[in-house]
Amino acid sequence: MCAETPDYKETLNLPKTDFPMRAGLPKREPAWLERWEKIGVYDRLREKEGRTPFTLHDGPPYANGHLHIGHALNKTIKDMIVRSHQMMGHDARYVPGWDCHGLPIEWKIEEQYRKKGRDKDAVDIVEFRQECRKFAEGWIDIQREEFKRLGITGNWPAPYITMDYHAEAVIAEEFMKFLMNGTLYQGSKPVMWSPVEKTALAEAEVEYHDKESFTIWVKFKVANEDTDLKDAQVVIWTTTPWTIPSNKAVVYGADIAYGLYEVTGTPEESWANVGDRFLLADNLAADVMTRARLDGDMWTRVRDVAADELAALDLKHPLHGAEGGEGEWDDLRDFRAAPFVTDTEGTGFVHCAPSHGMEEFELYRDLGMLESVLTYNVMDDGGFRADLPFFGGSYILNRKGKEGDANKKIIDKLVEVGGLLARGKIKHSYPHSWRSKAPIIYRNTPQWFASVDRAVGDGQDTLGTTIRERALNAIDQEVKWWPQTGRNRLYSMIEARPDWVLSRQRAWGVPLTCFVRKGKLPTDPDFLLRDTAVNARISEAFEAEGADCWYMDGAKERFLGGDYNVDEWEQVFDVLDVWFDSGSTHAFVLRDREDGTADGIADVYMEGTDQHRGWFHSSLLQSCGTNGRAPYRNVVTHGFTLDEKGNKMSKSLGNTIVPEEVIKQYGADILRLWVAQTDYTADQRIGPEILKGVADSYRRLRNTMRFMLGSLSEFTEADRVDVADMPELERWVLHRLAELDHQVRKGYAEFNFQGVFSAIFNFATVELSAFYFDIRKDALYCDGDTLRRRSARTVLDILFHRLTTWLAPVLVFTMEEVWLERFPGDDSSVHLIDFADTPADWLNEPLAAKWAGVRDVRRVVTAALEIQRTDKVIGASLEAAPVVHVRDAEVVEALKSVNFADICITSTIQVTNDPMPAEAFRLPEIEGVGVVFERAEGEKCQRCWKILPDVGQSGHDGVCGRCSEALG
Known part of the structure; x- marks a missing residue:
């Protein structure tokens, strides 16, 4: 610039804004939370009239411990669903809730007792339950604040809590509907049992981990003397030696090829003897002999053994006639064909302990032989009954859930009596309690069940007469699945599931509010007391006093109310499976609350994929049993969160990501943005490098918003231009906005946040920042009061309203900051605004096609100049x-x-x-x-920097004609 040329910088229309480049989210976000609470954003949204309700029903987290990254993902997705539907014109309600009953809390209180040397069984049960309640209350308060810090909107002052008195009353009422409609029964069958926690478990309470187990090959002698197989022995294989004392039968496959094999030689150490003859499946015989340390030249196949020969045999238990056995195992064992036997593993024969295996139980149930084959050898703590010969008082698992002494004692005894052929160890996937992390067992105990195949006597048969029929039909006729794979997963589970085990042998929960007649069998028609007056008294008491009143002195007399002889009836004290609690939430939240739904059905349930066997599952069964239909219209599923390498997070591996730490470093909006950028329908990854990438995307988006704010400084309605008068470039931007509006609304309606954010982000960074803004900076900075500049600012205003509202469900804090920068005020908030309607005439396909060609040519020009x-x-x-x-x-x-x-x-x-x-x-x-x-x-204009021939020829030194006109 020449010395005499004026400095024109002050004449430019440069952006003006106080919106900072650096967000400072960790420090600033709490102030916005306080502001929203102060101005009552959630309640003010409820005051908007004439809107269609939209309800996402919260799957209750458990009130036990700080939030983990899965909680953050889950609640953020829910929040995006609620906020986006609110801004699309709904009355989007969200009542957060907590699951409070059950073993995890009870376990914590017991741990506290053990540290203090107290005996839980010596404590009054009501006192114990009160301590559990207090523990849950403390964690609800902690978790509530942690959820709110994530920017989650909802009715936080009045959440639903499963231990509230009304909730406990409704849970009991829902149970009593099963009592009255004929689906409730008491049965004795093998259930998944936790010896450590001394209770039955549901499938949803079980996880699978590798476990090393003993594996044994056991000999059952043929008992028949009138056959040439009289000296033969049937060999079975099992990974649960502890079930051998409960063996009642051996089964074979009717279509499997069997043979008689004879030992012709043995090594120095062997449990086989020369001349021993074994019955084995031909496909497995060589493997069994190898396990018994018998080389190929030490045994021979004698002949085929047909299925009808096997059918004529009886077997002796390996402990048959053992000295000191007191006749416990001297009855002959049943021997028959069964459909579940294969010749792909083991020996081709399966030992049956129907008290500890569901397939065996069902086989003998269908044969009508259960009474003769069920045993009760294993107690609730996993120990054998004290009077069981040889093994009484030994334990399958010790108090800490580790291997007990039972398996070793049984193996040693089998060796002693000559009943063992081989032994080893195997590492395999084995069920564990997800709470105690200890292995579980299958154990036959009396439990309370809801039948999924009995006719439900309630007359609500639109979808079917049984719970299973209703649930399967509801899955396809009443519910949409996001993704569709969720439908397949739940359908297959419902299709194959057994009856629902409702009872738990614990203290902290809603009791099974029923009475049984003393001296009657569960199969007797008058075994259960079914009386509406009794039920009403129970419900009324629970509503006023909570479930603790069931355990008070005189409870039986109070609820029977003088209508029955209390000496003839027994009060049930098992508590309900907590999945029944959470499965009933539709009744006391959706049905009963003012902010529930008119028909008691939620628009959306949204949880992790594990809830196909958990909350989605139990809610569907429960509602189909009491209402004849599903409690939800849409089910949205997210995957699990892994570390950056795709590994499961574990404290021991040191790869966990804690929401609190992310918020301290980056702010909650960065965590929310990570959720929006990921495909949550599959397993997603998170870690330091991924979060850095998310933060970079955030900065780019923030700069886009900052540019708009600066360029819209002092924009008024007087500056607005009609669309018809705008240049083509502006009308092309509006066309793209109309296309994007459809994409955003469709994406939000289908819960596709990754698609929504990707579309908005690419539009903002590629089509706006790198194209439109780049082009129009010149007009915005250098034009005077031209149509072109006013058109650009009008479009920027339109863009501002669209982008801030479209992004508000994701970046709740940042978009509030952006909004308040333009529209400050005590009551102002972007979260009170709806998505703006888009005029249909903004769509202009011919213009879009023309500008597609213009942009293509521009790409060639830009690339050519980049080389220069x-x-x-x-x-x-x-x-x-x-x-x-x-x-x-x-x-x-x-x-x-x-x-x-x-x-x-x-x-x-x-x-x-x-x-x-x-x-x-x-x-x-x-x-x-x-x-x-x-x-x-030409010369370089000292104001706009274009090089033009007319610089200095229009009345102002060193500027072009356009700039001279702008200067006046």
């Missing part, structure tokens, strides 16, 4: 005046109809249909376009 910049021929694109050769005459006309020099950010440009010279720059993917570089001619 890299080679340091020019420093900026305004130093260029390229010649653009375009083969298509229509495209040439399109380029000449717009200010293509402004579009390419060059000082001038020439567009021609002339044949392109050989040296012209080309992009292979865009045919028919070539660019020849030329320098711009």
Whole structure:
């Protein structure tokens, strides 16, 4: 600049905003939380009239411990669903809830007792339950604040809590509906049992881990004397030696090829003897002999053994006649064909302990032989009954859930009596309690069940007469699944599931509010007391006093109410499976609350994929049993969160990501943005490097918003331009906005947050920042009060309203900051605003097609100039005046109809249909376009920096004609 040339910087319309480049989210977000609470955003949204309700029903987290990253993912997805539907015109309600009953809390209180040397069984049960309640209350308060810190909106002052008196009353009422409709029964069958926790478990309470187990090959002698197989022995294989004392039978496969095998030689150490004859499946015989340390030359196959020969045999238990056995195992064992036997593993024969295996139980149940084959050898703590010969008082697992002494004692005894052929160890996937992490067993105990295949006597048969029929039909007829794979998963589970085990042998929960007649069998028709008056008294008491009243002195007399002889009836004290609690929430939340739903059905249930066997499952069964239908219309499922390498998070591996730590470092919006950027329907990854990438995306988006704020400084309605009067470039932006509006609304309606954010982010960073803003900076900064500048600012205002509201469900704090920067005020909030309607005439397909061609040619020009910049021929694109050769005459006309020099950010440009010279720059993917570089001619305008011939010729020193006009 010459010394005499004025400095025109102050004459430019440069952006003006106090919106900071650095967000400072960790420190600033709590202030927005306080502000929303102060102005009552959630309650004010409820005051909007005439809106269609939309309810996401919260799957209750457990009130036990700080939040982990899975909680953050889960609650953030829910929040995005609620906020987006609210801004699309619904009355979107969200009542957060907590699951409070059950073993995890009870376990914590017991741990406290053990540390103090107290005996839980010596404590009054009501006192114990009160301590559990207090423990849950403390964690609810902690978790509530942790959820709120994530920016989760909802009715936080009045959540639903399963231990509230009304909730306990309704849970009992829902149970009593099963009592009254004929689906409740008491049965004795093998259930998954935790010896450590001394209770039955549901499938949803079980997880699978590798476990090393003993494995044994055991000999059962043929008892028949009138056959040439009289000296033979049937060999079985099992990984649960502890079930051998409860063996009642051996089964074989009717279609499996069996043979009689004889030992002809033995090594020095062997439990086989020369002359021993074994019955084995032919496909497995060689493997069994190898396990018994018998080489191929030490045994021979004698002959085939047909299935009808096997059917004629009886077997002796390996402990048959053992000295000191007191006749415990002297009855002959049943021997028959069964459909579940294979010859792919083991020996081709399966030992049956129907008290500890469901397939065996069902086999003998269907044969009507259960009474003769069930045993009760294993107690609730996993120990054998004290009077069981040889093994009484030994334990399958010790108090800490580790291997007990039972398996070793049984193996040693089998060796002693000559009943063992081989032994070893195997590592396999084995069920464990997800609470105590200890292995579980299958144990036959009397439990309370809800039948899924009995007719439900309630007359609500639209979807079927049984719970299973209703649930399967509801899955396909009443519910949409996001993703659809969730439907397949739950359907297959419901299709194959057994009856629902409702009872738990614990103290902290809602009791099974029923009475049974003393001296009657569960199969007797008058075994259960079914009386509406009794039920009503129970419900009324629970509503007023909570479930503790069931355990008070005189409870039986109170509830029977003088209508029955109390000596004839027994009160049940098992507690309900906590999945029944949470499965009943539709009744006391959706049905009963003012902010529930008119029909008691939620628009959305949203949880992790593990809830197909958990909350989705139990809620469907419970509602189908009491209401004849599903409690939800949509089910959305998310995957699990893994570390950056795809590994499961574990404290021992040191790869856990704690929400609190992420918030301290980056802020909750970065965590929310990570959720929006990930495909939550599959397992997702998170870690330091991933979070850095998320933070970078956030900064780019923040800069886009900052540019708009600065360029809209002092914008008023007087500056607004009608769409019809705008330049084509602005009308093209509005066309893209109309397309994006449809994409955003569809994405939010289908819970596709990754798709929504990706579309908005690409639009903001590629089509706006790198294209539209880049082009219009010149007009925004340098034009005077021109139509072009006012049009650009009008579009920026439209963009501002669209982007801030579209992004508000994701970046709840940042979009509030952006909004308040333009619209400050005590009651102002972006979260009180709906998505703006988009005029249909913004869509302009012919204009879009034209500008697609313009942008293609621009790409070639930009690439050509970048080479010149890299080679340091020019420093900026305004130093260029390229010649653009375009083969298509229509495209040439399109380029000449717009200010293509402004579009390419060059000082001038020439567009021609002339044949392109050989040296012209080309992009292979865009045919028919070539660019020849030329320098711009003239002087550099000291205001807009364009190089033009008219600089200094319009009344102001050192500026072009356009800038001179702007200066006046």
